[in-house]
Amino acid sequence: MNSTHPWWFRAARPRFEAFHVGLPAKLGKVSLYRDEGVVLRTHKLGEADRIVTVLTKRTGKIRGVAKGVRRTTSRFGARLEPFTHVDLQLHTGRTLDVVTQAETIRPYGEALVADYPRYTAGSAMLETADRLIMGEKEPALRQFLLLVGGLRALAAAEHEARLVLDAYFLRSLAVAGYAPALQACARCQATAVRAFAIVAGGMVCGNCRPAGAAVPEGETLALMLALLKGDWPAADASLARHRTECSGLVAAYLQWHLEHGIRSLRHVEREPAT
Ligand SMILES: [Zn+2]
Numbered sequence: 001m002n003s004t005h006p007w008w009f010r011a012a013r014p015r016f017e018a019f020h021v022g023l024p025a026k027l028g029k030v031s032l033y034r035d036e037g038v039v040l041r042t043h044k045l046g047e048a049d050r051i052v053t054v055l056t057k058r059t060g061k062i063r064g065v066a067k068g069v070r071r072t073t074s075r076f077g078a079r080l081e082p083f084t085h086v087d088l089q090l091h092t093g094r095t096l097d098v099v100t101q102a103e104t105i106r107p108y109g110e111a112l113v114a115d116y117p118r119y120t121a122g123s124a125m126l127e128t129a130d131r132l133i134m135g136e137k138e139p140a141l142r143q144f145l146l147l148v149g150g151l152r153a154l155a156a157a158e159h160e161a162r163l164v165l166d167a168y169f170l171r172s173l174a175v176a177g178y179a180p181a182l183q184a185c186a187r188c189q190a191t192a193v194r195a196f197a198i199v200a201g202g203m204v205c206g207n208c209r210p211a212g213a214a215v216p217e218g219e220t221l222a223l224m225l226a227l228l229k230g231d232w233p234a235a236d237a238s239l240a241r242h243r244t245e246c247s248g249l250v251a252a253y254l255q256w257h258l259e260h261g262i263r264s265l266r267h268v269e270r271e272p273a274t
Pocket of ligand 1: 187188207208209
């Protein structure tokens with residue numbers, strides 16, 4: 001025996017390590033952790049491996065290597081496919097963590113793949129979550145809960161797929177700090193709002209209205225508010241033309257933030273403190 005540790009230390013060690021399982025890796029020397037999450041996307045690595053991007057409940061967005069996952073004998077099987085809510089165990093790696101266990105909690109992909117509108121809505125949710133949450137291992141519990149709630153609502157098919165998607169877009173933007181102004185002018189706070197101006201941050205009054213800003217119908221505005229609040233009885237009762245107008249405004253607003261707002265925010269965060 002070359003160990004200099006007394007017998008009681010060696011005896012206590014396994015229990016001590018077990019205690020660490022489940023704590024985030026960044027707390028220190030922890031090398032193994034457990035979390036649950038939704039697989040956002042995967043891509044191939046070498047001959048048989050795959051890199052999976054997962055939005056987890058406690059750790060935030062993580063990227064991990066699933067070794068041998070593309071072999072037919074893989075013990076992970078289809079558990080690490082996009083849309084799957086999985087329980088994971090990972091080892092902290094130098095650049096990427098390594099997935100050591102994966103158990104399916106709910107395979108949302110199975111419910112969505114047979115229905116094209118629901119599948120495309122779900123795909124848009126995964127992509128938006130991936131792009132809205134830029135930093136890895138930064139806890140994003142509210143975004144995780146919104147994504148799981150959105151996928152569950154799509155799979156349950158209780159509401160129109162596009163309404164579920166628009167609700168997800170509005171609420172995930174709000175959690176990210178980009179809620180559109182709907183009840184007061186985004187520029188001057190006046191309550192008589194008139195036009196939707198994406199660059200201004202939502203609805204604006206007649207005085208603040210920039211040239212070319214769309215003037216949505218009142219019912220469309222009410223629908224956006226209902227989706228943002230999660231008022232489903234009101235959203236389900238909306239008319240098709242207001243849903244179409246709402247989807248157009250929400251998509252344009254989201255796109256602008258993904259292309260401009262978020263990128264510029266990242267730039268601001270990179271500036272050295274002066
Ligand atoms: Zn104004």
